[in-house]
Amino acid sequence: KAGVTQTPRYLIKTRGQQVTLSCSPISGHRSVSWYQQTPGQGLQFLFEYFSETQRNKGNFPGRFSGRQFSNSRSEMNVSTLELGDSALYLCASSLDGQRNTIYFGEGSWLTVV
Amino acid sequence: KNEVEQSPQNLTAQEGEFITINCSYSVGISALHWLQQHPGGGIVSLFMLSSGKKKHGRLIATINIQEKHSSLHITASHPRDSAVYICAVRNFGNEKLTFGTGTRLTIIP
Numbered sequence A: 001k002a003g004v005t006q007t008p009r010y011l012i013k014t015r016g017q018q019v020t021l022s023c024s025p026i027s028g029h030r031s032v033s034w035y036q037q038t039p040g041q042g043l044q045f046l047f048e049y050f051s052e053t054q055r056n057k058g059n060f061p062g063r064f065s066g067r068q069f070s071n072s073r074s075e076m077n078v079s080t081l082e083l084g085d086s087a088l089y090l091c092a093s094s095l096d097g098q099r100n101t102i103y104f105g106e107g108s109w110l111t112v113v
Numbered sequence B: 001k002n003e004v005e006q007s008p009q010n011l012t013a014q015e016g017e018f019i020t021i022n023c024s025y026s027v028g029i030s031a032l033h034w035l036q037q038h039p040g041g042g043i044v045s046l047f048m049l050s051s052g053k054k055k056h057g058r059l060i061a062t063i064n065i066q067e068k069h070s071s072l073h074i075t076a077s078h079p080r081d082s083a084v085y086i087c088a089v090r091n092f093g094n095e096k097l098t099f100g101t102g103t104r105l106t107i108i109p
Helices: none
Strands: A005-007 A010-013 A019-024 A031-038 A042-050 A053-057 A064-068 A074-078 A087-094 A108-112 B004-007 B010-014 B019-025 B029-037 B043-049 B052-056 B059-064 B069-074 B083-091 B097-099 B103-108
Touching: A005 A087, A019 A087, A019 A108, A031 A074, A042 A064, A042 A074, A042 B097, A053 A064, A074 A087, B004 B083, B010 B019, B019 B029, B019 B083, B019 B103, B029 B069, B043 B052, B043 B059, B043 B069, B069 B083
Parallel strands: A010 A108, B010 B103
Antiparallel strands: A005 A019, A019 A074, A031 A042, A031 A087, A042 A053, A064 A074, A087 A108, B004 B019, B019 B069, B029 B043, B029 B083, B052 B059, B059 B069, B083 B097, B083 B103
């Protein structure tokens, strides 16, 4: 079965712009979570969605937001981009997110210039 | 102090050696994950543990809940095992995932 699919894989944005990243989970998975990975901070949890509801949120400013659709696909949005938002953004899905194996997508590489 | 500490940060070994990567955490957890990340970014989940020991092929993961410690072992290491290994804990209560900084493993042929 198809894995977790993230689009786009690579993108370059200018400071002040906004960006939307998309994630299609494995079929049947209802939990989608998002992570930011940078060389300085490592992997950090952004938020988790389950059945279209945000179930958990990490310590990121309100410029970072997300949503989940009825088909479990998820998007995350970053507004007013800053240079420090340059990172690999990873999406992961699992059956219910709590006690199940998590499956990661290949990630979206965002560069802010 | 980070909630999740991994050691060593970097490890270089010869092919065939037995490898151990350690993870210590300071919070109550409901589960611990071992992840593998190859160059290019993709992350693969190796194990999810809440107690005891799990084995998959040449990989073994153990966890001691009382001591808040987990180890990942690789037997008969191979150059294809070269990757970054990341420990992540799911906090008991809020169920958020917190990650260690990773161990960069290089296996030399």
